[in-house]
Amino acid sequence: AVARLSKIFATARPGAVVIVTQVWAMEWVGEADTTGLRVIGMxxxxxxxxxxxxxxxxxxxHYKDLDxxxxxTEEDADQWAGDGMNNVGFLPNALSRLPAVPS
Structure with missing residues (x-):
């Protein structure tokens, strides 16, 4: 599976981005060859x-060495940064409308 994933990644154009949406999936991506790709985890x-x-x-x-x-949330990003994860940022889920009180 890792070899197949590496082959798929090798066909990506320069500047391509791999977005890993689940923690467990990062195990596979982390084993694959991502040379020349930007890897973003979530x-x-x-x-x-x-x-x-x-x-x-x-x-x-698995996330400490990602791009x-x-x-x-910003609060969670701050807590992870305080825990040594210096590559963390935040991006809230898209909403159809803003709530009266943000979380």
């Missing part, structure tokens, strides 16, 4: 929830 859970689960270790192991990784 997490859809809060820092606290990740910290209390087995995914915390996965995130720390960038995104969480849903």
């Amino acid at each position: 997490s859809h859970e809060s820092y606290g929830y990740s910290r209390a689960s087995h995914r915390y270790r996965w995130i720390k192991n 960038h990784w995104l969480v849903l």
Whole structure:
């Protein structure tokens, strides 16, 4: 599977971006050859929830060397940055309208 993924990535044009939307999928992407690609990871859970689960270790192991990784809130990004993840940013989910009180 990793060899197949590497072959797919090798066909990408210069400047291509790989967006990894799940923590578990990063294990496969991390093993593949991503030379010349920009890799962005995502997490859809809060820092606290990740910290209390087995995914915390996965995130720390597999996301630390990515070009960038995104969480849903600025607060979570700040907590991850405080935990040594210096490549973190935030991008909230798209909404059809803004709520009266933001989360």
